[in-house]
Every structure is written in C-alpha cells, then in structure tokens.
Amino acid sequence: MNRFNSITILLVFSLITAASSVSAQPVRGLHLTNPPGRDNLELFLKFIREALPKEGVNTLVLEFDYSYQFESHPELASPGALGKAEVKQIVEACRDAKVELIPQINCLGHQSWSKTTSALLTKYPEFDETPGKYPDNEGIYCRSWCPYHPEVHKIVFELIDELAAACEAKAVHVGMDEVFILADKDCPRCKDKSAAEAFAYEINTLHDHLASNGLTMWMWSDRFIDGKVTGIGEWEASENGTAAAIDMAPNDIVMCDWHYEAAHPTAMFFAVKGFPVVSCPWRKPEVALGQLQLMDTARMYANNKTGERLRGMLHTTWCGTVPFMNAYYNEGRNSNRGNNSNRSAIETVNTFKVLFEAMRKK
Ligand SMILES: [Zn+2]
Secondary structure, eight states: OOHHHHHHHHHHHHHHHHHHTSOOOSEEEEEEESOOOGGGHHHHHHIIIIIHHHHTOOEEEEEOTTOSOOSSOGGGSOTTOOOHHHHHHHHHHHHHTTOEEEEEOOOSSOOEETTEEOHHHHHOGGGBSSTTOSGGGTTOSOOOBOTTOTTHHHHHHHHHHHHHHHTTOSEEEOOOOSOOOOSOTTOTTTTTSOHHHHHHHHHHHHHHHHHHTTOEEEEEOGGGSBHHHHSOOSSSSBOSSOGGGGGGSOTTOEEEEEOSSSOOSOHHHHHHTTOOEEEEOOSOHHHHHHHHHHHHHHHHHSOHHHHTTEEEEEEOOOSOHHHHHHHHHTTTTSTTOSOHHHHHHHHHHHHHHHHHHHHHTO
C-alpha cells in the first residue's frame, strides 16, 4: 500500500468516525396538512401517541389555515373543522408523546388554490392584493393579501393568537412560500414598493406580533434564495425579486428550507446568514438522505455559533393528514395500485420512514 492510499483510508476512516459522532438533530419534525375532522380524530391521537415517538418525531407542524372553529371569526372557519376541545386532545397527545406542536396558518400568499379562494379573501375581498383581477383565479398560482391594507392584520392576528392559544404553542409557522403576487402595480398601497420591501414588511409585521407574545416564527424560506443566481428556479427559490428581503428579516425566524428534487446545500446559506434552519424533503428518499447528510456534515464542521443554527429536519407530506396516516398504517399493502394521490401519500410515507430510520441511528 502506498502512502497516498494509506492517507486516503485514514481520511475516510476519520470522516466516518466523525460523522457517527454528530449528535442527534435537535429538530426531527413532521409537517402535516389538512387536520382530520372529528371522524378521524381518534386515529390521529393514536398516531401522535404511538407512531411519532416510535419514529423519533419530536416536532409536529400542523397546517390548519382556516380549518379551525375560530371563535374570534366564525365567518372564516371551515365547516366541520376541529374546535378548541378537540385541539386540546391533540395538545395532550403531543405532550404525552413529547412532541412540540406548532400550528401553521398560511400568511400573505396561498390565499387561493385553483378556482377556490380561501376564506379570508372570500369574506374580505378588500384585503386582496389584486381585487377584481384574474376572475376565477385564471392565470395565477395563488392569491395574496395586501400587506399594507390597514385592516388585514387585526383579523390575521386574532386568528393566529387564537390558534396559538388553542395549541398552547411556543412557535407559529406562517407559511409564506411561493408568493408570486406581491407589490402589484395596480394596488394603490403597493404600486411604488419593491417585492422585497413588501415581503419584508409582512415578515416584520408578523414577527413583531408573534415576538410580543413570546412566540417564535417559522416560515418557508424559498423566497429568500435567488433562483437565478443559484439555478434553483422560481419555485424552490425566487425569481420575483424577493431574495433581497433576507437582509431585512429578523434573525430569530426559523427558516424551513424545502427542496424536493435535489438536496441543494442551502441550509448552510441560512445558518451563515444568521438564521436557525431546518431542511425539508418530501417524497424522494435520496433527497431526504442527502439533506440529512449535508446537515450532519455542516454541523460537524461548523463552529458553535453557526452550528447551533443548523437545527435538523422537517419532513413534508402534502397529501393531507388522513391519507398520510392511512398510507403509514397500510405500508406495502396497496403500493401498486391506487390513484396519484395515494401514490403520493405512499411515497412521502416511505421517504419519512427512510429519513427517520437514518436519524434514529445517530
Ligand atoms: Zn398592496
């Protein structure tokens, strides 16, 4: 064996030894959408108490949006949504399972989906950034509210406060991914603002309100990555001028860095910029494991100051809570049949299992 090979083997051995000594990820999270109705509440409580600890989940981000019986604004509550008493049962199950519950309500963007406009802009169309434009939501991805409308945040804060109280939360996820409609030229309040300025204004408004209640803000971080410079594009990164907002955002926001097609090394970007960050895969096991490897490697080499910002993983599902649980409990039984949404649920469950198995080995 020559000297080069000896050094190579020694180096590889050192890396393996060092990697295996990386401590467990602080955040081992699961993100679920569409909370179950009353019919599936018992299954959800069982899933939280049994499956989450078994898999090693310690954080559950539950995206409610308007699927909650808001007492402050019953006009915005989805029919059949869970109320305070049922959410109390979810809180207790999470406490038993030692899981932190973080409620989510999508702010600013994602105020419509396909032809359906969400409750807030249906009941209060004056909050729309583009009122009267894009009939039936044709030609757009999702509607946004106007961050500078003088009345919008009073209502949004009441929703957030009520949901945070019901969940006994220490943190709230405000969404804010894929915001494409911003600083519209026809909005009288925004027409002279840049997209970054309007985006940063919303971030700071939400952050300051949450901070005043002792709550940490979590958000999706795609709008802070320059899609052209990185080549990541306009979905998982931004090509609509919002990337500059990162220098106007408070540094205690937890960035949820989602990438579904490739394990881009962007978590380090956020950590170096001063933000706590979690990496978020979806339904490709190789992407999830790549992100975990990057997180481990960065934590191994980072100094304490930057390293403590590299917080771990938040697995996303995007199939609804009930389909996710059904796929989780029926693993393998129906993997070759079913429609696209079933296949999507099975893929994200498989990725979840692969990712958490890898994390349990630390
Ligand atoms: Zn506006």
